[in-house]
Amino acid sequence: MSAVLAGVVAAVAVLVVGGGRRLPRPQVRRQRSTREIRLPRRHDIDLGVLATDVATRLRAGLGVEQAWRVSLRRAGLPERSPVLDGAGSPRALVELDARRGAADELRALLKGEPLISSVTRIALPSLLAATRLTWQTGAPMADVLDECAAGLTEAGEAQSAREIALQGPKSTAAMLAWLPLLGVGLGVVMGVDPLGFLTGTGVGRVFLAAGLIFEIAGILIVRRMVFSAQMEGAVGRAT
Numbered sequence: 001m002s003a004v005l006a007g008v009v010a011a012v013a014v015l016v017v018g019g020g021r022r023l024p025r026p027q028v029r030r031q032r033s034t035r036e037i038r039l040p041r042r043h044d045i046d047l048g049v050l051a052t053d054v055a056t057r058l059r060a061g062l063g064v065e066q067a068w069r070v071s072l073r074r075a076g077l078p079e080r081s082p083v084l085d086g087a088g089s090p091r092a093l094v095e096l097d098a099r100r101g102a103a104d105e106l107r108a109l110l111k112g113e114p115l116i117s118s119v120t121r122i123a124l125p126s127l128l129a130a131t132r133l134t135w136q137t138g139a140p141m142a143d144v145l146d147e148c149a150a151g152l153t154e155a156g157e158a159q160s161a162r163e164i165a166l167q168g169p170k171s172t173a174a175m176l177a178w179l180p181l182l183g184v185g186l187g188v189v190m191g192v193d194p195l196g197f198l199t200g201t202g203v204g205r206v207f208l209a210a211g212l213i214f215e216i217a218g219i220l221i222v223r224r225m226v227f228s229a230q231m232e233g234a235v236g237r238a239t
Contacts, residue, residue, distance in 0.1 A: 045076070048149040055146045055149070087135060088131050090131065096124065170226060
């Protein structure tokens, strides 16, 4: 009997020791999987932080071109040589401001350059204007950039609040824009054949043309209203 009890105790001890050795293994696997799924993320550019960073480096004793070079590199923007153009503005920011249309955005995506938001796009001309002003007048760039950073941060927060407030109207407008197609689809499902009516009869063609005109006009009007609301009071807005 004692031999049996000793065998049972030994087996339990082996299981406990073996189980204790296996406990850390799942944690190591989780850490490895976490490292594997960690990917580089595209980011927007905080112009207020960029201006403050440049001003801090200027006060630390760096030259204007060197300060911009280091700060632009930290912001993830491509390096240009020379860093500044003839008006004293960073060439990387000038190129970013000149980026327009889907073709330019696709080219930037393929090059791995940061994609900027509408808030940054609206605020960017103000920062470029500040750099040109200090270059032409000889004003202390660090002080001008600090003031510009405060204004950009405040205006960016207001613009973000406007963007959040407009999400509801934009979603509603998009849903209403898809309703005609949804109605046609429901008609097909019910066996009414709305496509045959709209394309095969004179009255249907009139209704189809009128519907397309009103649909396009409604989309353009809503886009114009949203754009006006986004630009109202925005930093860098021409008055």
